[in-house]
Amino acid sequence: MNCQDVDKEEVSERYLLGRLLDEERDNFERHYFGCDSCFATLQMGLAMQLDLEKNPLLRNRAKGVSWRQLLTWTPAVAALLVLVVGECGGMRGEESRQNRNLRRSR
Amino acid sequence: MRDAPSNTEVLRSLVERIRQGDTEAEGELVCQFSQRIFVMGFVRTRDREASRDLVQDVLIAVIGALRKGQLQDSDKLPAFVHGTARNLINNRMRNESQRPSLEPLSEDLAQSGTVEALENSERLELVHEALQDLGEDDRKILWMTLVEGRKPADIASILGLTPEVVRTRKVRASKRITEIVQSKLSRSPANLPHRKRE
Numbered sequence: 001m002n003c004q005d006v007d008k009e010e011v012s013e014r015y016l017l018g019r020l021l022d023e024e025r026d027n028f029e030r031h032y033f034g035c036d037s038c039f040a041t042l043q044m045g046l047a048m049q050l051d052l053e054k055n056p057l058l059r060n061r062a063k064g065v066s067w068r069q070l071l072t073w074t075p076a077v078a079a080l081l082v083l084v085v086g087e088c089g090g091m092r093g094e095e096s097r098q099n100r101n102l103r104r105s106r
Numbered sequence: 107m108r109d110a111p112s113n114t115e116v117l118r119s120l121v122e123r124i125r126q127g128d129t130e131a132e133g134e135l136v137c138q139f140s141q142r143i144f145v146m147g148f149v150r151t152r153d154r155e156a157s158r159d160l161v162q163d164v165l166i167a168v169i170g171a172l173r174k175g176q177l178q179d180s181d182k183l184p185a186f187v188h189g190t191a192r193n194l195i196n197n198r199m200r201n202e203s204q205r206p207s208l209e210p211l212s213e214d215l216a217q218s219g220t221v222e223a224l225e226n227s228e229r230l231e232l233v234h235e236a237l238q239d240l241g242e243d244d245r246k247i248l249w250m251t252l253v254e255g256r257k258p259a260d261i262a263s264i265l266g267l268t269p270e271v272v273r274t275r276k277v278r279a280s281k282r283i284t285e286i287v288q289s290k291l292s293r294s295p296a297n298l299p300h301r302k303r304e
Contacts, residue, residue: 029146
């Protein structure tokens with residue numbers, strides 16, 4: 001195995017994903033034990049993999065809430081809010097009317 | 107003027123110096139191979155603790171063998187270190203409980219490959235920053251490739267791109283991150299040549 005093979009066949013990436021055959025894996029490891037350039041590339045790949053793995057924000061983004069989903073649900077949420085606010089307002093009005101009546105009767 | 111020594115000469119000299127009991131040469135060996143052993147152990151086991159232990163065990167075994175002059179062909183030092191690491195990982199996986207207890211590395215040698223150096227926290231931090239600066243699609247491509255293990259054709263159909271575009275963007279994004287990180291690492295005080303104290 002040489003540096004060109006590693007580059008062309010995306011060996012470093014497949015190694016990090018555990019997708020090399022045992023023999024390929026051993027050959028690649030033997031190669032990077034003696035090759036500074038391929039080891040530097042592998043270290044970068046591993047660092048990126050570890051960072052991306054622990055980044056939940058990106059995980060949510062990659063799964064994605066689409067604009068279409070937002071547009072579908074936004075009017076429904078807005079209507080619900082109007083109903084809730086209206087209901088609360090109505091309840092408050094009813095309450096103050098009852099209080100006024102109570103004061104008058106006293 | 108003499109050219110810089112070739113890799114073969116460097117390895118030959120390193121192996122010979124260790125055989126003669128030069129502890130500085132042992133430190134150089136630790137620096138050269140500890141991160142490689144750690145990465146190999148981590149990729150195979152995904153276990154940080156086990157990988158750190160592996161680094162110690164491999165280096166103790168290799169230094170012991172080199173002190174006894176057991177490596178005939180010094181060009182094969184990287185392959186020898188790799189072979190020792192592979193055997194120890196396989197043995198450990200076969201039978202964790204029967205692992206022989208090895209004498210730990212001396213404090214000086216152990217410090218040549220501290221945990222921070224093994225995991226290279228500065229590199230991880232710089233990679234994190236560089237990833238944040240990437241465009242969202244490029245980050246998604248890297249995430250789907252390196253975390254989900256998706257192939258370019260698969261990613262292309264999800265993102266509405268062609269596989270060729272996905273491949274190109276993946277390579278371009280990886281290269282960009284590598285360049286940013288390496289340029290910042292080369293300017294880092296830890297990597298500047300040490301000045302002599304006056």
